[in-house]
Amino acid sequence: MSRAPTRCRWRSIEHSPWSQPRVQHCRATPAAESASNTVTIGCQPCMDGTTTMEIDEAKVITKFIAETLLPTRHGVFRLRGYKHSVDGGLTFTEPTAIMCGAVENCENVPVRVHDACYTSEVLGSLKCDCAEQLTLAMEMIHSNPPGIVIYLQQEGRGIGLANKIAAYSLQESGLDTVDANRALGLPDDCREYTSVRNILAGLGVKSIQLITNNPRKINGLRALGLNITGRVPCIVQAANEHNVGYLQAKESRMDHLLEGQFCYWNHGGEPTLPIATTLAKGGMGLPKNLKINGAGRVSLDEGDQDGRPVQPAVQSLPPVMPESQFRAVEGG
Numbered sequence: 001m002s003r004a005p006t007r008c009r010w011r012s013i014e015h016s017p018w019s020q021p022r023v024q025h026c027r028a029t030p031a032a033e034s035a036s037n038t039v040t041i042g043c044q045p046c047m048d049g050t051t052t053m054e055i056d057e058a059k060v061i062t063k064f065i066a067e068t069l070l071p072t073r074h075g076v077f078r079l080r081g082y083k084h085s086v087d088g089g090l091t092f093t094e095p096t097a098i099m100c101g102a103v104e105n106c107e108n109v110p111v112r113v114h115d116a117c118y119t120s121e122v123l124g125s126l127k128c129d130c131a132e133q134l135t136l137a138m139e140m141i142h143s144n145p146p147g148i149v150i151y152l153q154q155e156g157r158g159i160g161l162a163n164k165i166a167a168y169s170l171q172e173s174g175l176d177t178v179d180a181n182r183a184l185g186l187p188d189d190c191r192e193y194t195s196v197r198n199i200l201a202g203l204g205v206k207s208i209q210l211i212t213n214n215p216r217k218i219n220g221l222r223a224l225g226l227n228i229t230g231r232v233p234c235i236v237q238a239a240n241e242h243n244v245g246y247l248q249a250k251e252s253r254m255d256h257l258l259e260g261q262f263c264y265w266n267h268g269g270e271p272t273l274p275i276a277t278t279l280a281k282g283g284m285g286l287p288k289n290l291k292i293n294g295a296g297r298v299s300l301d302e303g304d305q306d307g308r309p310v311q312p313a314v315q316s317l318p319p320v321m322p323e324s325q326f327r328a329v330e331g332g
C-alpha cells in the first residue's frame with residue numbers, strides 16, 4: 001500500500017477504495033497541535049490529573065472505503081465506511097458516517113459523534129442511554145436532513161469492551177461510572193476524534209451543530225479545529241431504574257447537560273436512587289484493593305480469610321489495547 005506523504009499534519013484521505021489515496025491538504029492547523037507534531041485530545045484527567053493521550057498527527061490516516069444506501073427501521077440512510085489509523089497504518093478502527101441528505105460542502109450540519117456501546121446497542125442493556133441516543137440522533141437527522149451520525153469504535157469511552165465489563169463489575173459494588181474506571185487504573189475518557197475531523201473535512205462540511213449533551217466533547221472537537229456553531233441536546237427522556245444512577249453521574253461528575261430530565265420515578269411517584277449510586281455519591285473514595293470474587297466479578301477487597309489484604313487481581317488485566325488489531329492490507 002502506498003503511503004501518503006507525511007508532511008501534511010492535518011489531512012483527509014479520499015476516495016476510491018482500491019485506488020491511490022488522494023491527500024487533501026487542509027487550510028488550517030488544529031489549534032491544539034503542538035510544535036512536536038502531536039495533539040492532546042479529549043482525554044479527561046485521572047485522579048492524579050495527569051492523564052492525557054497524545055496523537056502523532058503524522059501517523060493519522062483516515063481512508064474512505066465505500067458508500068452504500070442502507071434501509072433501516074429509522075428510514076433510508078447513506079452509509080459510508082472508513083478505515084482510520086493513528087499509528088501510520090499498523091492498526092485500524094472502522095468509523096462509519098451515517099448520513100441523510102446532501103451534506104457535502106454545507107454549513108451548520110447537525111452531527112452526532114457517537115461511540116460504540118455493544119452492551120446497549122447489541123444486547124439491549126438498560127444500564128445506559130447509548131442505544132436510545134443513537135436512535136434519537138438517526139431519527140433527528142432523518143426527519144430534518146441534512147445530517148450525519150459518525151459512529152466510532154471506541155467502546156466504553158475508549159477503554160474497550162472487556163475493560164468496560166470490568167468497570168460494570170465494579171459498579172455492582174457501589175462505584176459510579178467514573179470511579180469504576182479510576183479503580184481499574186483507567187482514564188475517565190480516552191476517546192480520540194481525529195477521524196471525525198478528517199471525515200468531515202473529506203465531505204467538505206464547513207461547520208457543524210453537535211448533537212450532544214457533553215461539553216467536553218465540544219471542547220475536544222474544537223481543539224482539533226472543528227467549527228462548531230451550535231449544540232443540539234440529545235436527551236433520552238425515559239430513564240429507568242438501571243440507568244438513573246449512571247445518568248446522574250454523567251451530569252454531576254462529567255458535566256453532561258442533562259438538566260435533570262432523566263429523573264426516574266418509582267411506582268409510588270417518588271424519585272428513587274439505587275443504593276449503589278447513593279454510596280458513590282456519599283463520597284466513597286477510590287478503593288485501595290480490588291479482587292475478582294468466585295463469581296468472576298470485580299469487587300472491593302475486604303482482605304483474605306485471615307484479614308490480610310489481597311493484591312488487586314484486576315491489576316493483571318492487560319493494559320488498554322487498540323480497538324482493532326488487524327493489520328493494514330493492500331488496497332485497504
Ligand SMILES: Nc1nc2c(ncn2[C@@H]2O[C@H](COP(=O)(O)OP(=O)(O)OP(=O)(O)O)[C@@H](O)[C@H]2O)c(=O)[nH]1
Nearest residue numbers: 115116117128154155156157164167177212213214
Ligand atoms: N467506561 C464506561 N463506559 C461506558 C459506561 N456506560 C456507557 N459507556 C460508554 O460510554 C460511551 C458514551 O459516552 P457517554 O459518556 O454516555 O456520552 P458522550 O458520548 O460522552 O456524550 P453525548 O454526546 O452526550 O452522548 C460509549 O462508548 C459507551 O460504551 C460505563 O459505565 N463505563
